[in-house]
Amino acid sequence: MTAVAEKQVQNGVNVEALLGAREALSKAPEAARFNWKATSKWVGGTHTRTHMKSFFGLGGDQSHKSEFSFDTDHPEIFASEDKGATPVEMVLTGLAGCLTAGVAAVAQMRKIQLRSVKATLEGSMDIQGILGIDSDVRNGFDGVTVKFEIDADATKQEIEALVAQSQKRSAVYDILTNPTNVTVSVS
Amino acid sequence: MRTDVVIVGAGHAGLAMSRRLGERSIDHVVLERGEVANSWKTERWDSLRLLTPTWQSRLPGFADASGEDPHGFRTMPETIAFLERYAWAISAPVHQHTAVNSVRRTEEGYAVQTSRGAWRSRAVVLASGACNIANVPRQLAAALPAAVASFTPHQYRNPSQLEQGGVLVVGASATGVQLAEEIQRSGRQVTLAVAEHIRMPRRYRGRDIQWWMDAAGILDLRHDEVDDLGRVREVPSLQLTGNDQGRMLDLNALTASGVRLAGRLAGLRDGKALFSGALANQVALSDLKMNRLLDAIDGWVSEKGLEGEVPPPERFEPTRIEASPPLALDLVRGGIRTVLWATGFRPDYSWLEVPALDRKGRLRHDGGVVDAPGLYVMGLPFLRRRKSALIDGAGEDARELSAHLATHLDQRAGIDLLMRSTMSGGTKFTSSVLSASTSST
Numbered sequence: 062m063t064a065v066a067e068k069q070v071q072n073g074v075n076v077e078a079l080l081g082a083r084e085a086l087s088k089a090p091e092a093a094r095f096n097w098k099a100t101s102k103w104v105g106g107t108h109t110r111t112h113m114k115s116f117f118g119l120g121g122d123q124s125h126k127s128e129f130s131f132d133t134d135h136p137e138i139f140a141s142e143d144k145g146a147t148p149v150e151m152v153l154t155g156l157a158g159c160l161t162a163g164v165a166a167v168a169q170m171r172k173i174q175l176r177s178v179k180a181t182l183e184g185s186m187d188i189q190g191i192l193g194i195d196s197d198v199r200n201g202f203d204g205v206t207v208k209f210e211i212d213a214d215a216t217k218q219e220i221e222a223l224v225a226q227s228q229k230r231s232a233v234y235d236i237l238t239n240p241t242n243v244t245v246s247v248s
Numbered sequence: 249m250r251t252d253v254v255i256v257g258a259g260h261a262g263l264a265m266s267r268r269l270g271e272r273s274i275d276h277v278v279l280e281r282g283e284v285a286n287s288w289k290t291e292r293w294d295s296l297r298l299l300t301p302t303w304q305s306r307l308p309g310f311a312d313a314s315g316e317d318p319h320g321f322r323t324m325p326e327t328i329a330f331l332e333r334y335a336w337a338i339s340a341p342v343h344q345h346t347a348v349n350s351v352r353r354t355e356e357g358y359a360v361q362t363s364r365g366a367w368r369s370r371a372v373v374l375a376s377g378a379c380n381i382a383n384v385p386r387q388l389a390a391a392l393p394a395a396v397a398s399f400t401p402h403q404y405r406n407p408s409q410l411e412q413g414g415v416l417v418v419g420a421s422a423t424g425v426q427l428a429e430e431i432q433r434s435g436r437q438v439t440l441a442v443a444e445h446i447r448m449p450r451r452y453r454g455r456d457i458q459w460w461m462d463a464a465g466i467l468d469l470r471h472d473e474v475d476d477l478g479r480v481r482e483v484p485s486l487q488l489t490g491n492d493q494g495r496m497l498d499l500n501a502l503t504a505s506g507v508r509l510a511g512r513l514a515g516l517r518d519g520k521a522l523f524s525g526a527l528a529n530q531v532a533l534s535d536l537k538m539n540r541l542l543d544a545i546d547g548w549v550s551e552k553g554l555e556g557e558v559p560p561p562e563r564f565e566p567t568r569i570e571a572s573p574p575l576a577l578d579l580v581r582g583g584i585r586t587v588l589w590a591t592g593f594r595p596d597y598s599w600l601e602v603p604a605l606d607r608k609g610r611l612r613h614d615g616g617v618v619d620a621p622g623l624y625v626m627g628l629p630f631l632r633r634r635k636s637a638l639i640d641g642a643g644e645d646a647r648e649l650s651a652h653l654a655t656h657l658d659q660r661a662g663i664d665l666l667m668r669s670t671m672s673g674g675t676k677f678t679s680s681v682l683s684a685s686t687s688s689t
């Protein structure tokens with residue numbers, strides 16, 4: 062194990078606050094229940110706009126500083142108007158955001174200064190599934206790859222450990238790798 | 249019946265505590281529901297050998313290896329015989345076939361109900377084992393198709409109990425990898441569902457891995473020296489076996505023997521086992537952990553200037569997995585006849601009527617000093633140091649906890665004395681007060 066001397070590392074992650082939250086929530090686990098919310102509205106064609114503003118957590122209603130909205134659509138080769146990223150690309154967006162945030166947080170915790178973190182993601186899919194051509198082909202990704210390029214004050218092994226640990230603690234990685242019950246209803 | 253201390257359980261931990269209390273002349277009994285070494289007699293599979301070498305079962309006041317190879321790995325009959333010799337050698341006051349049915353607090357200590365009468369004591373040591381119950385993920389087990397049999401490691405003895413056909417072994421720590429290999433060798437196709445695990449070579453730089461961890465002080469790391477105690481207490485057992493001396497039983501070895509690897513069992517839906525897609529990261533984490541430990545050993549070797557005395561460092565080939573490990577397995581159609589849950593163990597405190605459990609049913613304790621005066625526990629993972637759950641860890645834990653216990657008895661004795669003298673207006677030295685306060689000096 063490499064002994065890390067006390068050094069100043071600034072990745073812009075408030076680790077003290079994260080550790081404090083962990084400590085507080087392990088004493089009050091009820092407050093750890095979060096509900097993330099999104100509302101969407103069909104715009105036309107395959108174009109949808111989804112908004113995020115409020116969510117529930119720490120025992121009460123919470124809110125983003127401002128409302129975020131994302132457009133999803135499909136490219137012209139699907140005979141769509143391409144007014145936004147495809148929904149499956151939004152899944153990759155979520156994975157990239159989650160893993161990268163994890164890398165930064167773990168790096169801060171381990172006192173590793175990051176200089177740049179780039180990731181290239183690919184989700185591969187056989188669209189015979191969604192088009193209903195072959196029922197043996199699944200609709201979703203049959204594989205996702207993430208390639209990180211990280212420049213940091215650390216050995217290759219330490220960087221690999223950062224990336225491994227960020228997967229271990231990532232919500233989106235878990236959502237993609239494990240089954241989840243999804244209930245859809247109509248009101 | 250009255251005594252100063254009741255020890256629950258005559259495994260090695262209870263016996264080591266008995267020896268330590270004996271050294272302090274503290275009056276005690278060891279209550280055992282079965283016989284000495286009951287867990288080794290009734291809860292282990294046939295082929296099991298200790299995964300710690302014979303030299304690494306040092307118990308206080310006992311150095312009898314009776315002609316055994318110190319670098320060998322004891323079979324179950326040898327382990328049982330060893331603990332029976334120990335109980336005899338230290339003259340432990342064991343009451344066999346005495347099951348403890350309840351432990352309650354009283355004014356002066358504890359009331360212990362057993363299948364053979366009631367005891368009152370001033371302190372109680374829980375040495376009833378950390379592995380009484382096999383952890384079976386209940387929701388998953390409940391969703392198994394009726395045609396598939398379910399076994400825990402406590403029920404499993406050998407492959408002949410299992411029907412011919414495929415076996416899904418869930419869990420890849422020491423128990424899981426050992427049973428996966430044995431069952432695969434019996435001609436049954438094994439699929440191994442792999443969650444968190446720790447890969448470890450049996451031998452490294454010419455020595456047994458346990459020798460290195462012992463010599464370099466890794467096993468001595470104390471509970472008050474780690475940042476995240478909750479986390480280290482949940483760390484799974486190392487992928488080690490005492491069978492076939494010196495062989496590394498990792499996932500690569502299992503793959504070579506024909507075992508099929510899948511990710512963590514994440515769900516059962518319509519008769520299909522669903523596996524996590526995170527296997528690649530599980531094995532990467534495990535390789536990284538193993539390499540960090542080997543780095544620490546290498547660091548220790550250079551620090552001690554032992555480079556000339558041992559072979560040079562080696563590193564092991566990374567764990568190999570399929571490009572796309574299976575994500576689902578239709579149990580019945582896939583020929584799986586048995587699921588074996590190698591998903592860990594937990595202690596049974598159903599008889600403990602003392603409010604000392606946390607919301608997850610774990611005992612609240614600080615290094616074995618339970619959150620209830622005069623109550624102690626032995627043998628839990630990382631209780632006081634990394635080796636606490638090993639046979640080799642009981643001696644030091646029992647030494648420190650018996651010292652705490654003796655002080656507790658002295659203080660209680662002081663309080664009792666004060667109460668008596670103020671109540672009766674005079675000082676009455678009862679024999680138990682005297683024996684307790686003199687024995688700890």
Ligand SMILES: Cc1cc2nc3c(=O)[nH]c(=O)nc-3n(C[C@H](O)[C@H](O)[C@H](O)COP(=O)(O)OP(=O)(O)OC[C@H]3O[C@@H](n4cnc5c(N)ncnc54)[C@H](O)[C@@H]3O)c2cc1C
Pocket residue numbers: 256257258259260261262279280281282283284285286287288292297298299300346347348349375376377378379423593599626627628637638639640
């Ligand atoms: C499969 C397996 C392999 C292991 N291999 C090794 C190894 O190689 N090396 C090593 O050092 N450690 C090993 N361990 C870990 C550990 O050493 C053993 O679990 C050991 O048995 C623990 O000793 P103990 O004295 O704490 O508990 P146990 O040996 O379980 O003893 C507890 C005793 O308490 C009794 N008891 C329980 N409840 C009651 C009650 N209510 N009333 C009366 N009596 C009760 C039980 O009958 C039992 O005899 C292994 C554990 C397992 C499960």
